[in-house]
Amino acid sequence: xxxxxxxxxxxxxxxxxxxxxxxxxxxxxxxxxxxxxxxxxxxxxxxxxxxxxxxxxxxxxxxxxxxxxxxxxxxxxxxxxxxxxxxxxxxxxxxxxxxxxxxxxxxxxxxxxxxxxxxxxxxxxxxxxxxxxxxxxxxxxxxxxxxxxxxxxxxxxxxxxxxxxxxxxxxxxxxxxxxxxxxxxxxxxxxxxxxxxxxxxxxxxxxxxxxxxxxxxxxxxxxxxxxxxxxxxxxxxxxxxxxxxxxxxxxxxxxxxxxxxxxxxxxxxxxxxx
Amino acid sequence: xxxxxxxxxxxxxxxxxxxxxxxxxxxxxxxxxxxxxxxxxxxxxxxxxxxxxxxxxxxxxxxxxxxxxxxxxxxxxxxxxxxxxxxxxxxxxxxxxxxxxxxxxxxxxxxxxxxxxxxxxxxxxxxxxxxxxxxxxxxxxxxxxxxxxxxxxxxxxxxxxxxxxxxxxxxxxxxxxxxxxxxxxxxxxxxxxxxxxxxxxxxxxxxxxxxxxxxxxxxxxxxxxxxxxxxxxxxxxxxxxxxxxxxxxxxxxxxxxxxxxxxxxxxxxxxxxxxxxxxxxxxxx
Numbered sequence: 001x002x003x004x005x006x007x008x009x010x011x012x013x014x015x016x017x018x019x020x021x022x023x024x025x026x027x028x029x030x031x032x033x034x035x036x037x038x039x040x041x042x043x044x045x046x047x048x049x050x051x052x053x054x055x056x057x058x059x060x061x062x063x064x065x066x067x068x069x070x071x072x073x074x075x076x077x078x079x080x081x082x083x084x085x086x087x088x089x090x091x092x093x094x095x096x097x098x099x100x101x102x103x104x105x106x107x108x109x110x111x112x113x114x115x116x117x118x119x120x121x122x123x124x125x126x127x128x129x130x131x132x133x134x135x136x137x138x139x140x141x142x143x144x145x146x147x148x149x150x151x152x153x154x155x156x157x158x159x160x161x162x163x164x165x166x167x168x169x170x171x172x173x174x175x176x177x178x179x180x181x182x183x184x185x186x187x188x189x190x191x192x193x194x195x196x197x198x199x200x201x202x203x204x205x206x207x208x209x210x211x212x213x214x215x216x217x218x219x220x221x222x223x224x225x226x227x228x229x230x231x232x233x234x235x236x237x238x239x240x241x242x243x244x245x246x247x248x249x250x251x252x253x254x255x256x257x258x259x260x261x262x263x264x265x266x267x268x269x270x271x272x273x274x
Numbered sequence: 275x276x277x278x279x280x281x282x283x284x285x286x287x288x289x290x291x292x293x294x295x296x297x298x299x300x301x302x303x304x305x306x307x308x309x310x311x312x313x314x315x316x317x318x319x320x321x322x323x324x325x326x327x328x329x330x331x332x333x334x335x336x337x338x339x340x341x342x343x344x345x346x347x348x349x350x351x352x353x354x355x356x357x358x359x360x361x362x363x364x365x366x367x368x369x370x371x372x373x374x375x376x377x378x379x380x381x382x383x384x385x386x387x388x389x390x391x392x393x394x395x396x397x398x399x400x401x402x403x404x405x406x407x408x409x410x411x412x413x414x415x416x417x418x419x420x421x422x423x424x425x426x427x428x429x430x431x432x433x434x435x436x437x438x439x440x441x442x443x444x445x446x447x448x449x450x451x452x453x454x455x456x457x458x459x460x461x462x463x464x465x466x467x468x469x470x471x472x473x474x475x476x477x478x479x480x481x482x483x484x485x486x487x488x489x490x491x492x493x494x495x496x497x498x499x500x501x502x503x504x505x506x507x508x509x510x511x512x513x514x515x516x517x518x519x520x521x522x523x524x525x526x527x528x529x530x531x532x533x534x535x536x537x538x539x540x541x542x543x544x545x546x547x548x549x550x551x552x553x554x555x556x557x558x559x
Contacts, residue, residue, distance in 0.1 A: 040452045134292075143317060169478075171518035242520075273532060
């Protein structure tokens, strides 16, 4: 089943300006994890705003659960979506971490007795359980972002949209969130994840990658296929994910590393233990 | 020595239930003409530390010397702060959010005018600074809000360059930029270093640290966990480190543990690693 479908979407911020999204069509199946990647200014954040109905396309149609997104049903359809934006300072509402996570739950009228468990559970999942009573202003950017992700996940959305959600996190924060996403997917195989990112390592985890360039879909496919062409990546200002880059260069030196999935296996090939 | 920090301690909201010790007895020196990086996890105190360097924050205790300027704890009065800020300038995280003027040239000239430079001279210096960050005449009259993220970042950096400080501090200069934008900003910073400026940056990006910096300071929970050359960083830090070790160095460490003749201090990129391992194939045959 298609969870999200875009049909020939075009958008420009004003009439006389060039289109920042041009004839974009794609489908996101229920339970899949799709990354939209592209360099700064490729139109990927605009696309996210179109999908959640913050902007309306000049042309084309967006379907959520096979229902056409219109100004009439946008609020209803948005209930299915959890959102996390890039800048953590722009999405904090509560006076403390737990208030902030509670805010969304209150909006959905979750009974008070259930709330504390949900808050504790999701705060723990993002590693913020020791910060529940802290003020947001005292948290670092990365910590704020983890709270935002906990807030979005706590509503049990059918679709999770991450708009450059990890770009301000440190490497540890990034890998924690990557693990968290993978764990979420395991526990809830129906959850659909759409991640807007320029981090190729993060996109490498997803089931499908859509590459945007100048507002158009330049490529789409499995990460192993999309990221295998060095020339194309360079022309799009993107890098090859580390593990693919390493394997590619080792293969050029005639090492047999085709089957290696991680650096432990690569180490074994390079210097076998006796 | 450009910068000396002695037993620096900083507490946010002191004497309240929410008191938070952000820096706890940090002592370090940064030599003239260094290209230094501060690294550490979120919340480790990096940003708090660099905000002391131009007296945006004043130590709770301890002191700093930035060349002839001295920054001391709140009990005593700090002098010449304006001169200090002309000598050492700070580019904040996401500086493009602070652009506000109606044209790019006015925005870059704004800081200069604050330092008492006359309008015509300020505009002239602004043009020079913009050209040096790779933004030509086409950009001078544009609104900063028409520009892409990478261009806006360069406008913000030009605003600091126009002041012509001797020491430039950049807090996460590449955060949120794509590969090309990050490369553009870093080659600009490198050029400034070659022109004799001392560069201090806060970053999470280990690739940048290994590629550009010669000194690295690691902070952990408000304390200094490592200071030294970048070459030895990944050779010395272990599993339970204050920083996330990039996969390239994880692999190098695993090879070393296996007894392979790998020199981690000579590895700055995947290609360096390949150069060291390519002869090994014969060993297996």
